Structures are given as structure tokens and as C-alpha cells.
Amino acid sequence: MATSMHLCGVRTSGLALNSKRIEFGSKGLNFSALVFTRNINHPRRNTRALRVTCEAGRVELLERKDSETFKLNRSEKKLTCVMKFGGSSVASAERMKQVANLILSFPDEKPVVVLSAMAKTTNKLLMAGEKAVRCGVTNVDTIEELSIIKELHIRTAHELGVGTAVIAEGLEQLLKGIAMMKELTLRTRDYLVSFGECMSTRLFAAYLNKIGHKARQYDAFEMGIITTDDFTNADILEATYPAVSKRLLGDWSKENAVPVVTGFLGKGWRSCAVTTLGRGGSDLTATTIGKALGLREIQVWKDVDGVLTCDPNIYCGAQPVPHLTFDEAAELAYFGAQVLHPLSMRPAREGNIPVRVKNSYNPTAPGTVITRSRDMSKAVLTSIVLKRNVTMLDITSTRMLGQYGFLAKVFSTFEKLGISVDVVATSEVSISLTLDPSKFCSKELIQQELDHVVEELEKIAIVNLLQQRSIISLIGNVQRSSFILEKGFRVLRTNGINVQMISQGASKVNISLIVNDDEAEHCVKALHSAFFETGAASESASTYIVASS
Numbered sequence: 001m002a003t004s005m006h007l008c009g010v011r012t013s014g015l016a017l018n019s020k021r022i023e024f025g026s027k028g029l030n031f032s033a034l035v036f037t038r039n040i041n042h043p044r045r046n047t048r049a050l051r052v053t054c055e056a057g058r059v060e061l062l063e064r065k066d067s068e069t070f071k072l073n074r075s076e077k078k079l080t081c082v083m084k085f086g087g088s089s090v091a092s093a094e095r096m097k098q099v100a101n102l103i104l105s106f107p108d109e110k111p112v113v114v115l116s117a118m119a120k121t122t123n124k125l126l127m128a129g130e131k132a133v134r135c136g137v138t139n140v141d142t143i144e145e146l147s148i149i150k151e152l153h154i155r156t157a158h159e160l161g162v163g164t165a166v167i168a169e170g171l172e173q174l175l176k177g178i179a180m181m182k183e184l185t186l187r188t189r190d191y192l193v194s195f196g197e198c199m200s201t202r203l204f205a206a207y208l209n210k211i212g213h214k215a216r217q218y219d220a221f222e223m224g225i226i227t228t229d230d231f232t233n234a235d236i237l238e239a240t241y242p243a244v245s246k247r248l249l250g251d252w253s254k255e256n257a258v259p260v261v262t263g264f265l266g267k268g269w270r271s272c273a274v275t276t277l278g279r280g281g282s283d284l285t286a287t288t289i290g291k292a293l294g295l296r297e298i299q300v301w302k303d304v305d306g307v308l309t310c311d312p313n314i315y316c317g318a319q320p321v322p323h324l325t326f327d328e329a330a331e332l333a334y335f336g337a338q339v340l341h342p343l344s345m346r347p348a349r350e351g352n353i354p355v356r357v358k359n360s361y362n363p364t365a366p367g368t369v370i371t372r373s374r375d376m377s378k379a380v381l382t383s384i385v386l387k388r389n390v391t392m393l394d395i396t397s398t399r400m401l402g403q404y405g406f407l408a409k410v411f412s413t414f415e416k417l418g419i420s421v422d423v424v425a426t427s428e429v430s431i432s433l434t435l436d437p438s439k440f441c442s443k444e445l446i447q448q449e450l451d452h453v454v455e456e457l458e459k460i461a462i463v464n465l466l467q468q469r470s471i472i473s474l475i476g477n478v479q480r481s482s483f484i485l486e487k488g489f490r491v492l493r494t495n496g497i498n499v500q501m502i503s504q505g506a507s508k509v510n511i512s513l514i515v516n517d518d519e520a521e522h523c524v525k526a527l528h529s530a531f532f533e534t535g536a537a538s539e540s541a542s543t544y545i546v547a548s549s
């Protein structure tokens with residue numbers, strides 16, 4: 001019955017089994033191997049898996065299990081989730097240590113860690129860039145923001161007990177280059193802000209290694225995140241998914257070192273230059289990696305207890321929302337809830353990977369889980385979102401009723417000018433719509449661009465431009481729109497607020513109301529109080545609705 005087999009030229013004997021498949025753990029004479037075997041005398045019996053190790057020719061049997069059991073154990077070694085920590089979560093050495101402890105407190109998780117720049121660093125880098133344009137090469141080292149950034153990162157390195165070599169020296173050189181050129185192009189802006197994420201990830205990976213937890217730092221632009229060349233607002237390209245998967249899984253299979261990846265950054269496919277994914281883009285990096293690797297879960301760790309019923313900066317009584325669908329979260333993010341990047345839900349939805357929004361300052365809070373679907377039977381309103389400083393256009397056709405092609409002409413004007421429209425309401429001869437100035441190409445050009453839009457549209461219509469408006473988006477179960485509108489309008493009437501436009505999008509999760517900027521915060525508070533506080537939160541408010549409808 002006894003048979004023998006050869007592993008890498010090392011003869012092993014005494015294993016009464018027939019080798020079916022061998023997987024090697026490392027190279028050379030010293031190796032470990034998984035041997036999947038079947039007993040040749042009892043071929044119908046379960047495949048067995050043996051973990052063997054060989055040192056200097058001596059093979060030792062470590063484990064022998066049914067291959068199913070073994071698979072379970074082996075899967076522990078697979079990357080399981082993405083953990084993304086935003087700037088507020090890695091704001092200091094103390095915070096980085098807490099984040100490291102938090103990661104280590106989930107021994108069953110093998111995460112890919114995605115980090116943003118340390119809090120406020122991105123804004124300070126941009127400010128330093130703006131100052132460099134004006135201050136002259138010799139004065140670059142007097143830029144206050146440069147000193148603050150350097151001081152923060154050097155102090156953090158000292159407090160973490162890691163070397164300061166990870167602090168990018170190139171930053172000062174770059175600022176001198178900007179000072180010399182006297183201009184800050186979008187491409188240079190992206191390169192400039194990339195220093196933030198490059199430094200935070202190097203510090204954190206060095207700290208994990210220092211405390212004995214093997215980690216490996218990755219710059220997203222060297223790791224396969226491939227984007228369009230739209231600097232400051234680049235879009236992820238499909239080629240990213242196989243590239244990221246190949247790189248991360250390939251490295252992981254060689255060495256189980258926690259990948260620590262820069263959020264927010266990519267590499268333009270034509271320019272090969274560093275690009276950024278728009279402010280808050282690290283969320284999108286996290287969901288992209290989650291989809292690329294087909295992971296079980298994507299966690300985004302913030303400084304709030306999940307997605308809240310409204311912006312806590314507007315109203316401190318905002319409460320966490322336990323469950324959202326990808327559609328609700330996408331709509332919420334698109335219409336201005338700063339908590340998630342507007343495009344971050346797309347990869348998660350495509351890969352059907354749950355996203356969990358958690359609080360790194362309060363890890364035991366349940367947070368918000370975002371999935372493809374949820375029980376909507378009791379849901380009414382989920383969250384109220386405010387987007388300020390939007391521009392509204394009332395466009396009335398100069399032609400008579402029954403003319404076709406009016407809408408097409410209006411929208412082709414926006415297409416031609418490359419301006420995106422947010423909310424639309426139409427009648428046969430008029431259109432009201434909103435434009436988001438933050439999406440215009442430059443703040444200085446906003447008025448110029450708006451004048452140009454009006455000029456173009458006036459060729460076919462009478463145009464009324466209304467600025468300083470806000471969009472209040474009511475995110476929730478639009479199947480109950482009559483109830484939401486009835487209750488919402490009652491609140492607004494009581495508060496003397498006039499709604500200037502209303503739109504219920506095809507998404508079925510959003511009703512948008514346009515009001516004046518100076519009334520908007522008050523509206524949000526009043527609506528929040530009516531929907532989430534009088535009687536109960538949204539879910540239980542539906543009990544009242546069901547009973548009263």
C-alpha cells in the first residue's frame with residue numbers, strides 16, 4: 001500500500017497516498033507545500049489535503065484534513081475587505097495608532113487599507129500652490145502652509161517612531177517650479193495634492209511594519225488605477241480592474257503584507273501623469289479596489305456614525321441611517337452629502353459588494369450598510385440633503401405651443417458648452433433647470449460661462465437667470481411621494497417658504513425642491529424635525545403613514 005512521491009526533487013516516503021495536486025509556498029530547497037491527495041486503495045474517499053514543510057530535505061507533515069475543511073482554513077489568508085480611512089481618521093499620530101489598533105482588532109479580516117491625506121493637508125497643499133504662483137521662487141520656503149504640512153508630517157513620523165525619509169522632499173521643489181512658471185495648471189495641481197496621500201500611506205505602512213504587522217505601501221498611480229486625463233476630476237477606466245487585481249493579488253500570494261494604498265489618485269491613460277478623482281475621491285478608490293478583487297465588503301471609516309439623516313453641520317440632531325440602497329446612497333452623494341464621493345457607489349453596485357460606513361472614533365456604533373436592495377415596506381424618508389449656491393435657469397420658448405425640438409435645442413446647447421445640468425422640470429414651452437457652479441471649470445470663469453450660456457439660449461428662448469438657490473433633496477421611498485410631498489409642503493407653508501421648482505427624478509429615490517439659499521438651512525431643520533423627530537424616525541414614521549393612508 002505504501003507509495004512515495006517527489007516534491008521539488010525531494011523524495012518523500014511513507015505517505016500512503018497518491019498525489020493529485022501540489023501548490024508551493026516558496027522557492028528553493030526550503031519550502032512548504034499543500035498536497036491534495038487521494039487514497040489509491042479507496043478512490044471514492046474524500047480528497048485529503050496535507051500541509052507539509054520541507055527544510056534541508058526533511059519533509060514534515062503539519063496538517064492533514066479533508067480538503068473542504070482545508071479550503072476554509074486557506075481562505076483565511078485571502079484578502080477579505082477594503083478598509084478606507086478618511087483624512088479625519090488619520091489626522092495625527094495618535095489617530096494613526098488607533099486606526100492600526102482598529103485594523104488589528106479584526107484578526108479575521110485581511111484588509112486592503114486605503115488612506116486619504118492627513119486632515120486638511122489637501123487644502124493646505126492647494127493653498128501653498130496658489131501662494132507659490134504669486135510669491136516668487138526665493139520666497140517659497142516662507143509659505144506658511146508648506147511649513148505646517150512639513151511640521152505635521154515630521155512630528156507624526158517622530159511620534160510613530162518611524163523615519164522621516166518618508167516625507168517627500170520633492171514638495172518644496174515642485175512649489176519652486178510653480179513659482180518659477182507663475183502658473184498652477186490642473187495637471188500640476190493633481191501632482192501637488194498627491195503628496196498628501198503619498199505621505200500618509202508611507203507613514204502608516206512604516207508604522208504597521210514597526211509594530212510587527214507586515215505592510216506594503218502602494219501609490220495608486222503605480223498600482224493600476226488608470227483614469228481619463230481629466231485632471232482634478234478624472235474618471236476610472238475599465239482597464240483598472242484587471243490591472244489592480246493582478247498587482248495586488250500577485251503580491252499578496254508572494255507575501256501576506258497588508259496593502260496600504262493611496263486613495264484619491266490615479267494615472268492618466270494618455271498622459272501617464274498623476275490624476276485625482278475629485279475631492280473626497282478616496283471613497284471611489286476603495287470601491288474600485290473592492291470590485292477589482294471581488295472582496296466581501298468595503299468599509300469606509302469616517303468621523304460620523306454612518307450616513308446621517310442630514311448634514312450634522314446643519315443640524316446636530318441628525319441621526320444615523322442603518323440601511324441604504326446603492327441608488328439612495330448614490331443620489332444622496334450626488335446631491336451634495338459630503339459623506340460619500342458622488343461616483344463611489346458605481347463600482348460597489350456593479351460588483352454587488354456591500355459598503356459599510358463606520359465611525360473610526362466610535363467603532364462599536366453599527367454604522368450604515370449600503371446594499372443593492374433593502375426592505376422598503378416601512379421606509380419613507382431616509383435623509384435630507386442640501387446643495388447650496390446653485391444657479392437656476394427659467395427658459396421659455398419664443399415659439400408657439402406645439403413646436404417640436406425645443407428641449408433638444410436647449411440640451412444641445414449645454415452639451416456644446418460642456419455644462420452638466422442637475423435638476424430639470426419642463427412644460428411644453430418652458431424648462432426650469434439648475435446648474436452646479438462647482439462643476440464649472442474655474443471659479444473665476446463662472447460668471448463668464450453663465451453669460452455665455454444665456455447668450456446662446458437667448459437665440460431660441462427668453463432666459464431668466466436666478467442665482468443663490470439651493471436644492472433640497474428628499475431621499476427615500478418615492479413610492480410614498482404623495483405622503484412626503486403633503487407633509488413636506490405643509491412644513492414649508494407653515495414656515496412661509498415658497499418652493500420655486502420641484503422635480504421627482506426617474507431614480508424613484510429622490511424628490512428635489514428648489515428654494516432661496518438664505519432659506520435653505522431653516523427648511524432642512526424644519527423638514528428634519530417633521531420627518532424624523534415628531535413621533536419617530538423615518539422607518540417608524542411609516543407606521544403612522546400606513547395607518548393614516
Ligand SMILES: Nc1ncnc2c1ncn2[C@@H]1O[C@H](COP(=O)(O)OP(=O)(O)O)[C@@H](O)[C@H]1O
Binds near residue numbers: 085087313
Ligand atoms: N448626510 C450626512 N451624513 C453623514 N455625514 C455628513 C452628511 N452630510 C455631510 N456630512 C459630513 O461629512 C463628513 C464626513 O465626510 P468626509 O469629511 O469626507 O470624511 P472623511 O474625510 O473621513 O472621509 C462628516 O464629518 C459630516 O460633517
Ligand SMILES: N[C@@H](CC(=O)OP(=O)(O)O)C(=O)O
Binds near residue numbers: 087088117264281
Ligand atoms: N484628500 C482628498 C481625498 C479624500 O478622499 O479625502 P477624505 O477621505 O478626507 O474626504 C481630499 O481631501 O479630497
